[in-house]
Amino acid sequence: MRDDDDEEALNVECAGYDKADLADIPGTTIFTIASSRRAYHLHRFCMSLMKAENRSAFKADEPGYLDRFGVTGEQRDAVLRRDYGGLIALDGNFYFLVKIASCDGISAAQAVSTMTDLSVEDYTAMMMTGGRSPDGVRSISGRF
Numbered sequence: 001m002r003d004d005d006d007e008e009a010l011n012v013e014c015a016g017y018d019k020a021d022l023a024d025i026p027g028t029t030i031f032t033i034a035s036s037r038r039a040y041h042l043h044r045f046c047m048s049l050m051k052a053e054n055r056s057a058f059k060a061d062e063p064g065y066l067d068r069f070g071v072t073g074e075q076r077d078a079v080l081r082r083d084y085g086g087l088i089a090l091d092g093n094f095y096f097l098v099k100i101a102s103c104d105g106i107s108a109a110q111a112v113s114t115m116t117d118l119s120v121e122d123y124t125a126m127m128m129t130g131g132r133s134p135d136g137v138r139s140i141s142g143r144f
Helices: 004-009 019-023 033-038 040-048 052-060 062-067 073-081 084-089 094-103 108-113 120-128
Strands: none
Touching (some): 033 040, 040 094, 052 062, 052 094, 062 073, 073 084, 094 108
């Protein structure tokens, strides 16, 4: 659920930046105060996974465990599918979401590589050499 009025009321969070310019960066999701509010329950769930007993409870009954946190249906489905890109689109912040990956015994690089067309090895190699190339299209609109 998006609350556009809430988003507009929080224009200050982009201090000095035009929101249209920020949205024009390909492959980048801007995490704002409003998105943090929308993902509050999702992030509470993720933080719960820091405790061993909660990780065990989650692994024993993932749907039931998620029901404790009031996540949205879309967030719930994305967690169950381990759709990290989908969770970010639903306002999740990867610093919280990586706790799901850790619970599954996979690295952050493995989780992130699922959001790319690269293997874990190719993704890791790209990051070790400085990340994706800045050459080419720098904005969706082509202005930058």
